[in-house]
Amino acid sequence: MIALKHFNQLDNDAAAALIAPCVAIPMWAAALVQGRPYVDLPALLSAARETAQAWGEAELAQALSAHPRIGEKPGGQQAHAALSRQEQGAVNASDAQLAQALREGNARYETRFGRIFLIRAKGRSGEEVLAALEQRLKNSDAQEVAESLAQLREITLLRLEGAISE
Numbered sequence: 209m210i211a212l213k214h215f216n217q218l219d220n221d222a223a224a225a226l227i228a229p230c231v232a233i234p235m236w237a238a239a240l241v242q243g244r245p246y247v248d249l250p251a252l253l254s255a256a257r258e259t260a261q262a263w264g265e266a267e268l269a270q271a272l273s274a275h276p277r278i279g280e281k282p283g284g285q286q287a288h289a290a291l292s293r294q295e296q297g298a299v300n301a302s303d304a305q306l307a308q309a310l311r312e313g314n315a316r317y318e319t320r321f322g323r324i325f326l327i328r329a330k331g332r333s334g335e336e337v338l339a340a341l342e343q344r345l346k347n348s349d350a351q352e353v354a355e356s357l358a359q360l361r362e363i364t365l366l367r368l369e370g371a372i373s374e
């Protein structure tokens with residue numbers, strides 16, 4: 209966690225590196241870095257939200273490369289991996305039946321939509337994630353692109369709030 213005041217003062221590369229784990233979309237990080245200085249945290253967060261509004265299918269594909277499947281908590285020391293593990297903290301991997309249902313649901317989703325199922329996991333139990341997965345399998349292609357992007361924006365903003373404080 210770093211104070212906004214310090215984020216405002218970092219050189220461009222260091223500032224971009226600090227927020228890069230929020231989402232694997234380098235253009236998003238670059239735009240936020242270019243927008244400095246921010247007068248306060250709400251100003252930073254609304255700039256982040258606004259920049260994320262422009263995302264479409266290409267950005268979704270880019271970002272998904274850094275997201276493990278739900279139920280597959282990634283190992284490794286990378287900042288992305290550590291954040292994913294935290295976010296999936298309430299998904300109980302020791303419940304074998306749940307783990308199996310998530311594996312099957314993920315596979316069905318990937319067959320249907322051609323990319324991995326993405327959901328803001330923080331604050332959701334494994335059962336809630338599974339219920340959302342079942343529900344979203346009923347979506348049209350366009351609905352599901354929109355829903356995945358909405359989830360990606362939530363994850364990104366939560367990560368940013370965890371990285372920079374007032």
Ligand code: 2AL
Pocket residue numbers: 275276277278291292295296324325326327328329330363
């Ligand atoms: C994730 C992840 O890495 N963090 C989160 O909230 N959701 N992954 C996913 N497939 O939904």
